[in-house]
Amino acid sequence: MLFWLIVVALIVALLKVKSLRQQWLTGPIFKWFKNVLPPLTQTEREAMEAGSVWVEGDLFAGKPDWQRLYSLDLPKLTAEEQSFIDNEVNELMTLIDDFSAVHTDKDFSPAAWQYMREKGFFAMIIPKEYGGKAFSALANSTIVSKIASRSVSAGVTVMVPNSLGPGELLSHYGTEEQKNYWLPRLANGTDIPCFALTGPEAGSDAGGIPDTGVITMGEYEGKDTLGIRLNWDKRYITLAPVATVLGLAFKLFDPDGLLGDKKDIGITCALIPTDHPGVETGQRHLPLEQAFMNGTTRGKDVFIPLDWIIGGAGYAGKGWRMLMECLSAGRGISLPALSTGNAQLSAQTTAIYSTIRQQFGCSLYEFEGVQEGLAQLTANAYQVEAVRHLTAGAIDLGQKPAVVTAIAKYHMTELARQSINIAMDISGGKGIQMGPNNYLASLYMAMPVSITVEGANILTRNLMIFGQGATRCHPYVFDEMVAAAEPDFDTGLAKFEPLLGKHIRFAIGNALAAFGHGLTGARFANAPKSDANKRHTQQIQRMSNALALCADVAMLMLGGELKRREMLSARLGDVLSELYLSSAVLKHFYSRGAPQSEQATVDYLITQSLYKCEVALKGYCRHISNPLVGTLLKRLLFPWGSSYNPPKDTLKTELALRLCQDKTFRNSITPMCYMGQHDHDPVAILNLAMTAIDELAPLVKKVKAAQITKKLPRKGSIFQLSEAALQAGVITADDAAQIARADTLRKKVINVDEFDFELTKTVDL
Incomplete structure (x- = not known):
């Protein structure tokens, strides 16, 4: 008994007596901490301090704040901004002939350039007192998204002056003399x-x-x-x-x-x-x-x-x-906007094409292999819009979330790349033949541009998301690094000591929470709503605690070496990203009034994200330096083995059918798509053909009934049987004319462009 009293007394003395504590406990820990960390240069410190920490900080710390997220009053477009989109943006897109600009002229028409300059397309972020429009980040994003769905080249042209560039730098940092001279000239298009x-x-x-x-x-x-x-x-x-x-x-x-x-x-x-x-x-x-x-x-x-x-x-x-x-x-506005236009156009057009185009007597969307791609297109279109709204809204609310914008840039460009690849796969030959009627090829060719600029995606994923996230989002690490950078050891130690105790309590709390949620399947985690998304938010809480614990273990074991273990840190970055993407989806869903028609899409996206989190965390445990630590950590996080699975096939089919069969749903999740204003526009032709075919529904019933009674051959579509149906009295002459009009539009959709031998001009079909 005396022995244990002496031990307790020594421990208390070690913790309470400053000189003993610093000599035998916190001092050696601080010394070790300084040694394992790379030196914090002024440039690195400025990069880490740039921007702000927002909801991603809650996710990284194992404390998703649903009340904070759901109560965010995200800005909406003003009447002026909406009018600009409805009028000037739509008018600009009629002046853009993307095929000619890309393949023939290598430039836009003088009329398009003049219109962009005169109407302020290069002045959206310039304050009004200097002649600019002072549009919100949301408006900026929406305008670029809309233009990109028509022409990526035009989207880039408008995007660049309104992101990182002289206009923004002058607005924030310019002298009054510089602002007064340059900003009006940039605003009215005198200068580019x-x-x-x-x-x-x-x-x-x-x-x-x-x-x-x-x-x-x-x-x-x-x-x-x-x-x-x-x-x-x-x-x-x-x-x-x-x-x-x-x-x-x-x-x-x-x-x-x-x-x-x-x-x-x-x-x-x-x-x-x-x-x-x-x-x-x-x-x-x-x-x-x-x-x-x-x-x-x-x-x-x-x-x-x-x-x-x-x-x-x-x-x-x-x-x-x-x-x-x-x-x-800027990273959270421009490239995500391009990606939104891409992903939504891919979903909108591919859904219609796969309805119109038939093989083996069935529309393409009726094949399960195609349905799998269509489901992903649906999910991607919904997710990019959700992330675009939340990220642009954060900027409008005064945030400069460096980690969130890196997540948005990387994942939205990757989602767009996935979407255009799926669209090309389903479209087949329609997608690979260049011409004015190919609405996918330009998007496909431009995709690597988005992947490369404003931080190449490999760099963004492997270095930036977790590299900045670990220091900026962790509640204590950045302050600990600042303390370690102090040239005077005692001064640094004084700053480090209180942080160390908090950090230890933080790590233990997340370890206990992660293990408890693993044992119980997170059934006792707090949930903001007792609805269909209750289990989703509980599982996000579980993965958030798991991420916080794994991040601390990685930094403890690897220190500065973690910066060079890019594949390892990228996996943790993937978990943080998926948590943010899932949070954006839930916020978007409830902001839209929680429509029941969108619940299946939310289920698909959250299920997919949780599965990706588990794959990333298990990969992290498998590849961490010490196999024993990795095994123990895996057992702690997933005590019963695998917890999550990819979305079910039945859910994929539900999403695919809804995208193809429900026009209201399809348009609601692809609001950035430019539908075309002329009957020669390929996207307009798609929609005209779809409408014309939909209007044939009563006639299709008549033809099918006649097939059952053997008045008409059993095989063949309404287009193939139209003449026979007319002769058999199944349809009238007006009905036949209606079918012929729809068939003409259908063939315009299916056919691809033909050129003369020199490929200099198209041939009318």
């Missing part, structure tokens, strides 16, 4: 901007750009001026060939100390007219046969005044943080 960040030696590693500027004296407008001598070589710059003003990112140096003691000032952003002496633009790239302007810009020994730095001389060296803050928001 581009922003040059990527170069031959620096793509995703934007922090490693070799382009330089040196503070020096030079001549400007005939006077000796303090300025910057620039050298740069940039590529992949959208709008560069037609830009009149160039935003430029470079590393700034001050070897002679003209600005102060700091020689290496850091990444800086400047704004330069493209007609300034020494600036080279105009050369084009050809990005996968797309028509949007993309090219190079170079400059050698170009001298600019110091006040051309965006924000003025006081913002010298602050370019990296400026870029990270703007990109963290």
Whole structure:
């Protein structure tokens, strides 16, 4: 008994007496922590601090806050924004001939360019006091989505000036003089901007750009001026060939100390007219046969005044943080918008085509193999819209969620890629023959562009989502890293000690919760609603606790090495992503009034996400450094073995049939689709044909009844039997004419474009 009292006393003394605690417990732990972590550079710290933590922080910490999510009052389009979409956006799309722009002219018509400039398509984010539209992130996203469903090239052209670029950087950081001069010119289309960040030696590693500027004296407008001598070589710059003003990112140096003691000032952003002496633009790239302007810009020994730095001389060296803050928001608008247009058009058009197109006497959608693809198209169209709304809404609410926008960019572009591939598979030859009537080919060709830009998807998944998530979303790790970066050991230890205790309690709590939910199937987890989604939210809670525990185990075991274990960290990033995507789906469902017609889609998506979470977590346990730890962790998380399965075949069939047979449902989940305003538009023809065939339903019943009574042959469609039905008195002459009109439209849908031998012009069919 005395022995145990002495042990307890020693433990209490160790915990309570500061000098003992720091010498024997927290001090050694802190020392180990400093050693295993890589040094936190200023650039890395700025990147991690860029943006904000939002609902993803709750998911990462094992504490999904459903009340917070469901009560979010997401912004809606204003009357002005809706009017712009209904009028100017629709009018622009009538001016875009995507096939001619992509394959013949390699550019849009002068009328389309003039319309975009005059109507403010390049000024959506510019404040109204400077002549811009000051549209919301949601409006920006909706407009780009809608345009992209008509033409990806046009979507990119509108997207770029309204995301990361001079307009946004000036609005946030520009001096009053810069704003007053440049923003009105950008707003009225006098100037077209581009922003040059990527170069031959620096793509995703934007922090490693070799382009330089040196503070020096030079001549400007005939006077000796303090300025910057620039050298740069940039590529992949959208709008560069037609830009009149160039935003430029470079590393700034001050070897002679003209600005102060700091020689290496850091990444800086400047704004330069493209007609300034020494600036080279105009050369084009050809990005996968797309028509949007993309090219190079170079400059050698170009001298600019110091006040051309965006924000003025006081913002010298602050370019990296400026870029990270703007990109963290812009990434959640532009590429997700393109992906939404792609995924929804793929679902809308493929559903109609697979209804009209027949094989073996059946519509394509009646085959189970096709149904599987159609179900995924339905789910993808619904999910991209849900994520688009939630992510753009977060930005409009003042958030700059860097992790959420990375999730949105990666997963929405991947969902779009999956959708267009499915659409191409089901469409078969219709999809691969280029021509004005092919509504899929341009989307298919453009897909790698979305995958590549604003952070290549491999980098985004393997480094950014969990890399930033582990430090920004974890309630304690970033503060612990800041403490570890303190040059003075005692100062750092003082900051580290209270965090350590909280972190330990946090980890133990998640371990107990994860194990408890594993044993009980999460049946006792809190659920915000006792409805059809109760079990979904309980299972999301379970996976959230599992993620929090696995993240702590990974950081404890691997420390800084985790940064290089990209396949391992990517799996944890996948879990965080699926939790966010599922939360977006539930939010979207309830925001729309919880329509019963959408419940099956929600079930499909949540079931699929939970299954992906389990696969990712089991992969993590299998590949973590210590096999024993991995095995124990797997048993803790999944004590009864596998917990989740992919969606059932019956659910896939239900989604496919609803997409193809229920026009109201199909249109409700694909609101971004441009349906066409002319009878020569391929998407308009699809819808006209579908309507005409639907209107044949009473005649189809007559023909089938006649087939049963052997008045008509047993085999054959209404189109094949029309003449025989007329002769047999089953239908009237007017009925036959109606069938003929529908058949003409049907054949327009099924047929593909034909060209003359030189492929210079199409042949009328």
